[in-house]
Amino acid sequence: MPELPEVETVRRQLTTLLRGRHVVDATSHPSEKFCSALEVVGSQLIDVRRRGKFLLIDLDDGRELIIHLGMTGVLRPTATGTLDDPYVRARWHFADGAGFEFRDVRRFGRIAVVSAGHYTGLLASLGPEPFDEAFTPQSLYEALRRSTQAVKTQLLGQRPVAGLGNIYADEALWFARIHPARHVVGRPAAARLHGAIRDVLRAGIDHGGTTLRDYQTVEGGEGGHQHHLACYGRGGLPCERCGRPLSRITVGGRTTTLCRSCQR
């Protein structure tokens, strides 16, 4: 489940692979989620950027190719001479025969082409980038105060800050000692959460992302952050802070792990 650290890891590797390349041909799965891939034919790929969990690939003609990896999306160079992979949803070819492809078993991912900056939906209303100076303890405090939803639900909604998913939301709330179902977050707690969000995302990026099931890098490797998780997926195991077993609950319909003792 690619979240910001995974998408950022992919972005960095993809940049090397794509920058300056000309797309001369493309194929795609017939679903309208993926068929926009064909619109890139004839364009040059200038740069790969990221906003939240979205990859934004600048084209030379004033457009952008937007790719969301969804749950199981993988971007990788197209290997020559391999058997047909039924889960490849889009494939882009360069003039020299190389290319790259989007593999997405569960088809939760999405591909779009828009004129530069003309975003719609979630991408248009995303909260600040976590490492941008616009993301501050104060901005987080004010964003969380605007809604009465549980703090974790708000974080997953991408408005207080962009890029968190279930894994890093649980991690950040554990480090900040905030109960995920809490509805009111005061200034001190918001400041702790702000720091924790940056810390867990930074660690995730430094480890190349978290590979639990499907996530893999452009180079076909795994991330390393799964060996550093303090909370997510550790229900029943002892809390690294207090030693009591971590609990599993549901918040906003999402499986959530927390320490009932440390997180209030």
Added chain:
DNA sequence: CATGTCGCCTGCGAGC
């Protein structure tokens, strides 16, 4: 506008 619910997808592991 804010919030809640549903549907999208498929592989995997538990249980019978």
Added chain:
DNA sequence: TGCTCGCAGGCGACAT
């Protein structure tokens, strides 16, 4: 062994 079922879960569409 072979089957069913629940689960993983980000996000868009839609209803209230």
